[in-house]
Amino acid sequence: MQAREIEQLAELAGIRPPEGDLALLADALATHAKLVAPLLDARLCGERSALDLDPRFA
Amino acid sequence: VIDLTQVTIRAAADLIVKRKLSAVELVSAVLDRIEETESLVHAYARVDAEGALAAARRADGERPRGPLHGIPFAVKDVLATADLPTECGCRALEGNRPARDATAVASLKAAGAILLGKHVTSELVCGVNEPVTRNAWNLAHYPGGSSAGGGVSVAVGSSLAALGTDAGGSVRKPASLNGVVGLKATHGLIPREGVLPPSGSLDHVGTFARTVEDTELLLAALAAPVDSEGPLEGMRLGTCRAYYHADVDSWVVDACEAALVELRRLGATIIDVEVPALALAVPAGVTIFIAEAGADMRCLLAERAAEIGGETRRALELGLLLPAVWVDAAQRARALLRREMAQTFRDARLDALVAPTLALTSMPLAQMSPDVHLARYMSLTMPANLTGQPSLSVPCGLSPEGLPIGLQIVGRPFDEATTLQIGRRFQEATDWHTRRPALPAVADLA
Numbered sequence: 366m367q368a369r370e371i372e373q374l375a376e377l378a379g380i381r382p383p384e385g386d387l388a389l390l391a392d393a394l395a396t397h398a399k400l401v402a403p404l405l406d407a408r409l410c411g412e413r414s415a416l417d418l419d420p421r422f423a
Numbered sequence: 424v425i426d427l428t429q430v431t432i433r434a435a436a437d438l439i440v441k442r443k444l445s446a447v448e449l450v451s452a453v454l455d456r457i458e459e460t461e462s463l464v465h466a467y468a469r470v471d472a473e474g475a476l477a478a479a480r481r482a483d484g485e486r487p488r489g490p491l492h493g494i495p496f497a498v499k500d501v502l503a504t505a506d507l508p509t510e511c512g513c514r515a516l517e518g519n520r521p522a523r524d525a526t527a528v529a530s531l532k533a534a535g536a537i538l539l540g541k542h543v544t545s546e547l548v549c550g551v552n553e554p555v556t557r558n559a560w561n562l563a564h565y566p567g568g569s570s571a572g573g574g575v576s577v578a579v580g581s582s583l584a585a586l587g588t589d590a591g592g593s594v595r596k597p598a599s600l601n602g603v604v605g606l607k608a609t610h611g612l613i614p615r616e617g618v619l620p621p622s623g624s625l626d627h628v629g630t631f632a633r634t635v636e637d638t639e640l641l642l643a644a645l646a647a648p649v650d651s652e653g654p655l656e657g658m659r660l661g662t663c664r665a666y667y668h669a670d671v672d673s674w675v676v677d678a679c680e681a682a683l684v685e686l687r688r689l690g691a692t693i694i695d696v697e698v699p700a701l702a703l704a705v706p707a708g709v710t711i712f713i714a715e716a717g718a719d720m721r722c723l724l725a726e727r728a729a730e731i732g733g734e735t736r737r738a739l740e741l742g743l744l745l746p747a748v749w750v751d752a753a754q755r756a757r758a759l760l761r762r763e764m765a766q767t768f769r770d771a772r773l774d775a776l777v778a779p780t781l782a783l784t785s786m787p788l789a790q791m792s793p794d795v796h797l798a799r800y801m802s803l804t805m806p807a808n809l810t811g812q813p814s815l816s817v818p819c820g821l822s823p824e825g826l827p828i829g830l831q832i833v834g835r836p837f838d839e840a841t842t843l844q845i846g847r848r849f850q851e852a853t854d855w856h857t858r859r860p861a862l863p864a865v866a867d868l869a
Contacts, residue, residue: 371744378743380725386737393741396794397713400706401749407703409755420610420811420836422765 366391427452428580429859432637435583436490446479446493450537453495457539457581463862464557464566466576468500470540471507478537485535490640492535496584499570500541501548502528502628503617507538511619512546515723515730525617527586527628527645534644539582542572548588548621549716550735555788559601560826560860564785567597568800573631574601578860584641585631590622591708592781592804594629595816599780599829602818602858604846606630606638609837610811613645622715625708625808634856635817635846642839649840655848656690658774658841661767666701667778667803678820678828679779682849686777689848694771700763701806703756705798708805710745710753717742757809764810774841779803780816780829807833813842818855827858 366374368387371394375382382390425434427449438444454472461467475495482493503509503521510516524532532538545552548569556571558564559578566575570587574597577585587594589607598605606629613628620626630641639651662683668676683693717724720739728736767773782799807814812833819830830849834842850856 374744375740379721380728380740380743382736382740383728386733386740389737390740390744393737394744397710397741397745397749400798401710401752402706404703404706404710404749404752404756407752407756407759409752409759412755413758414751414754422761422768422836 366394428456430583431634432490432494432583432632432640433634435494436492439493440487446482446537447476449493450475450479450495450539453539453581453583456579460579460581460862463562464559464575464579465554466542466556466572466579466581467497468510468512468541468543468572469507471538474506475537475539482535482537488535491531491644494536494583495539496531496536496586497539497542497573497576497582498528498586499573499588500544501588501619502586504528504538504541507541509541511548512544512550512552513731513735515727521617523617526614528617530645531586531641536584536644542570542576542585542587544572545569546732546735547720547739548590548593548619549738550732558785559862561785562863563787563789564826565600565788565791566785567600568593570594570629571597574598574603574605577601577603577631577633579862583632584637587629587631588618588626589629589808590626590712591801591808594631595780595804595814595829595831596800598631598816600785600827602827602860604632604635604638604818604856605816606642607807607814608642608646608839609813612837612839620719622712623719624715625712627808635815635843635850638815639843649843651840651844651847653844654690655686655845658691658845659694659772660686660691660845661694661696661771661773661776663696663698663701663776663778665697670799670802671779671782672784672822674820674822675779675781675783675828679830682819682830683777685852686845686849689852694773696767696771696773696776698760698763698767700756700760704760704806704809705802707753707756707760708801708809709798710749711757713738713742714745714750715742760806761810764812768835774835775845776833778831778833780831784822784824784826784828803831812836813839815842815846817846817849818858819853820855821858
C-alpha cells in the first residue's frame with residue numbers, strides 16, 4: 366500500500382497518523398501480511414470464530 | 424540469620440504470626456534493597472516508601488489477617504492504584520489517578536499485603552520503556568516482556584511478590600528469564616477490573632513469587648484457595664515435542680527433558696501428544712493482540728498521539744488498519760486451537776501439558792531484533808493465552824551461560840489446583856528455584 370492509501374484508511378478509522386508514520390505503517394502492514402499468510406492458507410472458513418470467551422473445554 | 428530480601432512469603436508469614444518479625448522490619452529491609460538495586464535493574468516506575476512504612480506500622484498494630492499480612496508486594500503500572508498514579512509508562516497518562524484500586528490490588532491489600540510501588544511497564548504494554556529494565560542475572564541481557572519489572576524485582580529481592588499482566592506471555596516470560604515463578608491463571612479467574620486493557624480477550628492478571636507455595640498463597644487472596652497437596656502418582660502429563668521442542672535452544676530442550684524424567688520419577692506418566700493448530704498460535708495471537716490494543720486505545724490515539732512514543736503509536740495504529748479478514752482468520756484459528764487442545768486433553772486424559780516456557784534463554788539486549796526474536800520469545804507462551812488455560816512457569820535449569828530456564832505447566836481450565844500441585848512437587852524435588860542472581864555492586868560498574 367502507498368502512504369496516501371494508508372492515510373485514507375487511517376482517516377476512516379478515526380485517526381491521523383503523523384506524516385512520518387505512513388511509510389513505516391505501509392511496511393508494517395506488508396510484514397504482517399507475511400505473518401498472517403498461514404492463517405489464510407489454513408482455510409478456516411468452516412471453523413467457528415472464537416468470540417465466545419468461556420475458557421472451559423466444551 | 425534470615426535474608427529478608429530473599430525470604431519466601433510462607434517463611435516471612437510464619438515469623439510475622441509468631442511476632443518474631445514485624446511488618447516494619449520486613450518492609451524496611453525490602454525498601455533498602457530497592458535502594459541498592461534500582462540503579463542497576465530499573466524495575467520500579469515509582470516507589471512509595473512512606474506509604475508502605477505507614478501501612479506496615481498499621482499492620483503491626485493488628486492481629487495477622489492471614490499469610491499475606493505484612494508481606495510487601497508491587498504491581499505493574501497498568502493496574503490501577505488509588506494512592507499512586509497509574510501511568511502505563513506513557514506520557515499521555517502522566518499523573519493519571521484512578522479513583523480506586525484494581526480489584527486484584529485491593530484483594531492483596533485486604534489480605535494484609537503492603538504495596539511498595541509500581542513496577543515498570545513497557546509503554547501501554549506495546550512499546551518500550553526508558554531506561555530499559557535489566558535482567559537480574561546479567562544486566563546486559565533481555566529481562567522479559569512488558570511485566571519485566573515484576574520478574575526482575577522478585578529475583579533481586581526488591582519485592583516478595585508482584586502482579587503483572589500476561590496477554591502473550593508477559594508474566595511467564597520474565598518469570599522464566601529471571602528464575603522465579605510466574606502464574607497466568609485461567610482467563611478471568613483473577614479479575615481484570617481496573618487493568619489497562621491492551622487486549623481484553625488475551626490478557627490475564629498474573630503473579631510473580633519465588634515458590635509455587637507462595638504463588639498458591641497469592642492466588643488464594645486473588646481468587647480462591649486451591650488444594651495442591653497430593654502426590655503425582657497416577658497423573659498423566661502430555662508433552663508435545665513437535666511444537667514445544669522445535670526451534671528451541673538445545674539447552675532448553677535438555678532442561679525440559681530432565682524435568683520430564685524427574686516428573687516421571689515422582690510418579691507421573693508422560694504421554695506424547697500432537698496439537699497441529701499450535702503452529703497458528705503466533706500469527707493468531709499477535710493479530711488479535713494488535714487489533715484489540717488498537718481498538719482499546721483508539722480514542723487516546725486520536726486525541727493525544729503526540730504524547731505516545733513512536734514505536735507504541737505505530738503498533739496501535741497498525742491495529743486499526745488490519746483488514747477484517749485477518750482478524751477473523753485469527754479468531755477462527757483460535758477456535759480451532761481451543762477445540763484441538765480440549766480434544767487432546769480428553770482423548771489422552773491429560774492432567775496437564777508440560778513444556779519449556781520459552782524457546783530461548785535471555786539474550787543480550789544489543790543483539791535483539793524485535794521482528795525476529797519477539798515471535799520466538801512468545802511462541803510457547805501464546806497458546807495458553809489463546810485457549811485461556813492456566814499456565815505456570817517454574818525454574819528448571821540454567822543455560823551454559825548460567826541464565827535461568829523455565830518449565831511451563833499448562834493445566835485444564837479452572838484446574839489451578841492440579842497445575843500448582845505439579846509445580847510444587849517439582850520444586851520439592853529440585854532446587855532450581857533456590858538459585859539467586861549475584862548482582863554486581865554499583866561501584867563495580869563505574
